[in-house]
Amino acid sequence: MANKEIPYKIYLSEDELPRQWYNLRADMKNKPAPLLNPATFQPMTFEDLRPVFCDELVRQELDDTTPCFDIPEEIRNFYKMYRPSPLVRAYCLEKKLGTPAKIYYKFEGNNTSGSHKLNSAVAQAYYAKQQGLKGVTTETGAGQWGTALSMACAYFGLDCKVYMVKVSYEQKPFRREVMRTYGASVTPSPSTETAVGRRILEQFPGTSGSLGCAISEAVEAATTHEGYRYVLGSVLSQVMLHQSVIGLESKTAMDKYGVKPDIIIGCAGGGSNLGGLIAPFMREKLRGEADYQFIAVEPASCPSLTRGKFAYDYCDTGMVTPLAKMYTLGSGFIPSANHAGGLRYHGMSSILSQLHADGLLEARSVEQTKVFEAAEMFARVEGILPAPESSHAIRVAIDEALKCKETGEEKTILFGLTGTGYFDLYAYEKFNNGNMTDYIPTDEDIQKGLAGLPVLPE
């Protein structure tokens, strides 16, 4: 099919919305290493995880062989309020760059959470409701996950307790108010509400918090309140399972027009959006049916894949969570200031970590001034103001398209535009005023973080 027939935006019909999520682990020869119990260092069992997560989500978390999970009808109905999301042909960006490359992006920002996070939030809230729980607890950094979860909880009538990284709570009062509008309670973290919060405040008075620390508090709150469970917006395999809806829709839309991407790019914080985007394409690569180049993009200020170590580590700062084998900078690594709050996490999903270790997924790190240059160009020609997180993917998509301009190659590039930047205008203001700076951790900073990795018994 000729390219000129491809519309600006490909919208699938609601009938074409996936009926099943795809579990990438089922096709992986080298499975991601299991989560370990932090007390015994033995693989976590169903019973170990039940006090923390909903039963069905524990099943999904532990299952690395079932390739497909049905999407329950109520979740599909919720999805229909904002999905299928558009796959956009970036005609204007291509023209601006003067590249022979063909650029597509899957846009997940057209919902009130402003990002892809809602795809998993609705699933997790649904299973909590099914189990008859009163509510859920979680952490949020930039606030996208917290917003998504509060939307999902409002829909299903669940209580929602959000621990919000203190610096975001103060710098992003608007996100906080969106969550409150959806009925969530929002607490700045670290707080005095939890034992772990009090301990962290004592150790680091005046800390502005971190995702890892907020996770510790939310987990404690879930396990000490009757009828509550903890939910997490990234990193976990269950989240990647739900996010596969992004890739499944993308692939269906591309297949319809006979388009095959050469390069697939996504930003990576905990890894769920990228994992979801690449899932059905990676399946073909794993099965030897097709080949694709996959690129994970992370901030130079928090470079877990490019400078971290592939090892077992805690998922949180308070070291109360299970251990995951992943590329990590150490759970004590304090990521430097960066406006992409959603990418300031010390680790990376076990699935993506394993794929990277096996040479199936490349990784690049980029500096934030370069990221905002890409964001500004993209906003002006494509009309969408991108989130700083998503702009990491834009940066590398532009870089790859410019390489094509040099070589004359007509590559097809697909990237994930995970969200909008409406709540990141302080960052844009800084960029507009020429006051944005970059920060790259020194080798010493990295070594210091890695020195805190737990030592496992032989």
Next chain:
Amino acid sequence: MANKEIPYKIYLSEDELPRQWYNLRADMKNKPAPLLNPATFQPMTFEDLRPVFCDELVRQELDDTTPCFDIPEEIRNFYKMYRPSPLVRAYCLEKKLGTPAKIYYKFEGNNTSGSHKLNSAVAQAYYAKQQGLKGVTTETGAGQWGTALSMACAYFGLDCKVYMVKVSYEQKPFRREVMRTYGASVTPSPSTETAVGRRILEQFPGTSGSLGCAISEAVEAATTHEGYRYVLGSVLSQVMLHQSVIGLESKTAMDKYGVKPDIIIGCAGGGSNLGGLIAPFMREKLRGEADYQFIAVEPASCPSLTRGKFAYDYCDTGMVTPLAKMYTLGSGFIPSANHAGGLRYHGMSSILSQLHADGLLEARSVEQTKVFEAAEMFARVEGILPAPESSHAIRVAIDEALKCKETGEEKTILFGLTGTGYFDLYAYEKFNNGNMTDYIPTDEDIQKGLAGLPVLPE
């Protein structure tokens, strides 16, 4: 066709995007009264208007007989980046209300300007570019129009000078930064940059500004800078022409599914979104081909249609613009504090004013606490955080649906959801904290405003 077959969101294909705008005036028996020259009180001519507006836009403004105008290809291509916009069946809201009514809304918020304003901004910027101009000037209140125009100017490579109502400039720094990201210059109004701004500052020191005042400044800036023209985001007939794309898409989508609305509802500030939404339906009513109930919703704090006078008045505070015959509260009326900044305008489009005077369009006013109650309910069940302006339409749509619940009538309701509330979180915060108040002008306030109406020679 059975209702169960109607999807949550009806997306037209890009081929179904209208190829022409529809000029409602062509079908009106009682045409809107012409704009008058403020110096001579004679109808404005093409030559009178040329120094202020682009030539092609003057032609559109003055033409009340041509029913259709072709949408230029470049504008259609820009539209394709965010249009056709979805027509949504509000299944979840219907369920929540327990109403037999069927509720639809046309959602115009899925673009970075966050509203329908982009539909006219791109048209106006295009014609300015075609005419070889350097740039355009405008005013903005809540910031939606300024954002839309800066996006359109960035796309066509035009300079963009925005005079932003001072209170919004200070309370909405984020809107300002979006405009700056798109390369616009943003000046708080009243400013010392213009003669009219200096005069107003002298008369009302410490004023927080108004739309009418910012208009005066933008018009002066356009006429005193070589290669600039003024553009306006509402009120004018040319804007309603461009906004007809909203109604045309809505009607095509409804016709496809054999749905006919009984009631069509929109919020009304200057009137362009409502005028655009109702245009093709009103055509059928004017031609006696079908009947519909049309309802304009305005804030009780700025009630031009429900408490104003149908008379000639200035469109701005500085009294430098032409006079328009419209429902007005007087150009000196200072609207009270209300979070729907886009509805704080003393007048109403001449077209809608004439339709209201002829009994073809009803009007209702609503108080903002009731509006935010509707907004919160809508956000929680439909997932979209609505703009305060749009929430006026939601309020009356809910009221009408609840009437159906009482009477058992299965009416079909269509309303315009003009935009999102991501930049209105201060207002939501006030509502969340229970600190929102209402303000209704006294009869004395209204009389005071109307006393300032110009007296025309016989």
